[in-house]
Amino acid sequence: MLLAERLRLAVAHERRQDPRYEVPTLTLVAGPDCLTALDWSIGGTRVKQPERKLKPYDRLVGRLCLAGERRTGDFVAEVARLTEAGEVGLRWLELRGPIAAAMA
Secondary structure, eight states, rough: OHHHHHHHHHSSOOOOOOOOOOOOOOEEETTEEEOOSSSOSSSEEEEEEEOOOOOOOOOOEEEEEETTTSSSEEEEEEEEETTTSSSSEEEEEEEHHHHHHHHH
């Protein structure tokens, strides 16, 4: 198989390994930003671009809360991608506290 064909097939396949969820709602509080996840998984989340524009590889540090759960936790995330629709894909670098077990 030619390298170009392998690359085309690799891009065509879904790269996410973990299922994505829209509910329960996940809220991220990072500095001045309070962001509601559009969808999330144990690997990362997708949010609307906050007013302070994030760039690839920017890091967010803050707290997470799942709707209906009393368990919260801390997170460190990195901007993995930006979309033309104004969305930000975040990759979790760290999840600490009871929230990690609730999300699994």
